[in-house]
Amino acid sequence: MKTVFIDCSPKKRLSASGFIAGFTAAFVAGKKKKEKLRTKADYGRVLEAVKDADSVVFSMPLYVDGVPSHVLPFLREMELYCKESNPALNVYVIANNGFIEGRQNEPLMQVMENFCARSGISWRGGLGIGGGVMMNVMRIMLTVFFGLAILNTILAVVREGSFQAGPLLGFGKQALEVLFFGCGIVAFDLWLAFCINRQKPFGKRYTRVMLPSFVFILFADIFFVIASFFQGGMFRGWLAKKKPAD
Amino acid sequence: MRILIHDRNEEFGQALKEKYDRIIRADGKYAPCQGCFHCWTKHPAACGMKDSLHEICRVIGQADDLVIVTENWYGGYSPAVKNILDRSIGTSTPMSTYRAGEMHHTLRYGRHSSWSVLVYGETAENEKKTWKLLAEKNAINDGFRSSEVSFIPDTEELEARAQ
Ligand SMILES: Cc1cc2nc3c(=O)[nH]c(=O)nc-3n(C[C@H](O)[C@H](O)[C@H](O)COP(=O)(O)O)c2cc1C
Numbered sequence: 001m002k003t004v005f006i007d008c009s010p011k012k013r014l015s016a017s018g019f020i021a022g023f024t025a026a027f028v029a030g031k032k033k034k035e036k037l038r039t040k041a042d043y044g045r046v047l048e049a050v051k052d053a054d055s056v057v058f059s060m061p062l063y064v065d066g067v068p069s070h071v072l073p074f075l076r077e078m079e080l081y082c083k084e085s086n087p088a089l090n091v092y093v094i095a096n097n098g099f100i101e102g103r104q105n106e107p108l109m110q111v112m113e114n115f116c117a118r119s120g121i122s123w124r125g126g127l128g129i130g131g132g133v134m135m136n137v138m139r140i141m142l143t144v145f146f147g148l149a150i151l152n153t154i155l156a157v158v159r160e161g162s163f164q165a166g167p168l169l170g171f172g173k174q175a176l177e178v179l180f181f182g183c184g185i186v187a188f189d190l191w192l193a194f195c196i197n198r199q200k201p202f203g204k205r206y207t208r209v210m211l212p213s214f215v216f217i218l219f220a221d222i223f224f225v226i227a228s229f230f231q232g233g234m235f236r237g238w239l240a241k242k243k244p245a246d
Numbered sequence: 247m248r249i250l251i252h253d254r255n256e257e258f259g260q261a262l263k264e265k266y267d268r269i270i271r272a273d274g275k276y277a278p279c280q281g282c283f284h285c286w287t288k289h290p291a292a293c294g295m296k297d298s299l300h301e302i303c304r305v306i307g308q309a310d311d312l313v314i315v316t317e318n319w320y321g322g323y324s325p326a327v328k329n330i331l332d333r334s335i336g337t338s339t340p341m342s343t344y345r346a347g348e349m350h351h352t353l354r355y356g357r358h359s360s361w362s363v364l365v366y367g368e369t370a371e372n373e374k375k376t377w378k379l380l381a382e383k384n385a386i387n388d389g390f391r392s393s394e395v396s397f398i399p400d401t402e403e404l405e406a407r408a409q
Contacts, residue, residue: 009281010278010279010280010281011280011281011282015281039278061281063279063281063328063331063332064328064331064332064334064335064384064387065380065383065384065387066322066323066328066380067322067328068278068279068281068328068332069278069279069325069326069328069329069331069332070278070325070329072319072320072322072324072325072328073325075319075320076319099342099348099349099350100349101348101349104348104383106379106383107321107322107376107379107380107383110321110372110375110376110379110380111319111320111321111322111376111380112320113372114320114321114370114372114373114376115320117370117372118320118370213344213349216349217342217343217344217349220342220349221340221341221342224286224287224340224341227283227287227340228286228287228288228340231284231287231288232288233284233286233287233288233289233290236288236289236290237290237291238290238339239290239339239341239352239354240290240291240354241307241354241355241356242290242291242292242301242304242307242336242354243304244301244304244305244308245301245304
C-alpha cells in the first residue's frame with residue numbers, strides 16, 4: 001500500500017498543512033511519500049508520485065472559502081491523467097482554516113468531492129480543522145519548549161552535577177495543556193489515519209481547537225496585534241480605508 | 247461602485263465598459279498568494295509581490311456591487327479568478343468579529359451590497375449545489391449583504407447577462 005501526502009500550502013516552511021499531513025502520516029502504515037505542492041514547477045513531480053499510489057491525502061489551507069488558486073490547475077492535470085489511465089485511487093482531504101469553526105471548510109470539501117467525481121476516483125472523505133493557525137503556533141511552541149527543557153536539564157547536570165526532573169516535568173505539563181486544546185484534532189486525525197490504513201470511507205468531519213470562540217477571537221486579535229506591531233503595519237494605516245493609486 | 251471581475255477575453259470587458267465603474271480582467275498573469283499575511287501586518291492593503299494585483303484589494307474594497315464572470319472549476323472559481331480573490335484579503339482587517347454567527351474579519355471598507363456570480367462552462371448538479379453554498383459563504387466572509395449565482399451554459403449569452 002502506498003499513500004502520498006500532498007502539502008498544498010504555498011508556504012516554504014512551517015505550514016499547518018505540512019504539520020498535520022506529517023502527523024497523520026506517522027499513523028499510516030505501508031509506503032509513504034510526502035510531497036509539497038507550492039508552484040507549477042511541482043506539478044510534474046507530484047503527479048508522478050500519485051501514479052502508483054493507492055491513496056492520496058491532500059492537506060491544504062482554506063483560502064477565501066475554497067481551494068487555494070495554485071492547487072486548481074494541478075487538480076485539472078490530475079483529472080486528465082485519471083480519465084486517461086483510470087487508476088484505483090482513494091482520495092482523502094485534510095483542510096485547516098484560520099477561523100475557529102472547522103465547518104467553514106465545507107465548500108472546499110465539496111469542491112474536492114466534485115473533483116473526484118469528474119476524475120472517476122474514489123472520494124473517501126475529509127477532515128476540516130478550525131483554528132489551524134493556532135494549532136500550528138501550539139505545535140511550534142511545543143517544539144521550542146521541548147528544546148528548552150532538554151537544554152535546562154543538561155545545564156543542571158553540568159552546573160550542579162545532578163539530574164533535575166523540574167524542566168522535563170514542566171514540559172510534560174505544557175504538552176498536556178496542548179493535548180487538551182488539541183484533543184479533537186488528535187482524535188479525529190487518528191480516526192482518519194485508521195480509515196486511510198484500511199482504505200475505508202471516513203466521511204466528512206469537522207473539528208477545532210477546543211476553545212470557546214470568544215476566547216479564540218481574543219487570542220487571534222492579540223496574535224495579529226503583536227505581528228502587526230513588530231512588522232510595522234500598525235504604524236502604516238493598519239485599519240485605514242486605503243485608496244488605490246489611480 | 248459597480249465592479250466586474252471576469253476571466254473572458256479583452257473584448258468581453260470592452261463591450262461592458264459602460265456598465266461598470268471598474269473592470270478587472272483575470273488574465274492569470276500574476277502570482278498566487280504566498281500566505282504571508284503581510285497585507286495585514288506589514289504594508290496594510292498592499293501585497294509584497296509587485297504585479298498587477300499589488301493593490302487590487304483597494305479596488306475591490308470599493309465595490310458596492312461585485313459581479314464575477316467565471317468558468318466552472320469543480321463548483322468553484324477558475325484559477326485566474328480565484329487567484330484574484332486570494333490576493334484580496336486586504337479588503338478585511340486582521341481583527342476578528344462575528345458575522346452570521348461565525349468568526350470573520352472586520353471589514354476595512356465597511357459593508358458591501360451584492361455578490362453575483364455568472365458561471366459558464368458545463369456544470370453538474372452537485373457542482374451547482376456547491377456554487378450556491380460557496381457564493382453565500384463568500385458574501386458573508388467578505389461582508390456582502392446578498393449573494394446570487396446564475397448558470398449560463400451558452401457563453402454567447404454571457405455579455406447580455408453581465409449587463
Ligand atoms: C489568502 C488567504 C485566504 C484565507 N481565507 C480563509 C478563510 O476564508 N477562512 C478561514 O477560516 N481562514 C482563511 N485563511 C487562513 C488559513 O486557512 C490559515 O492561515 C491556515 O492555517 C494556513 O495553513 P498553512 O499554514 O498550511 O498554509 C486564509 C489565509 C489566506 C492567506
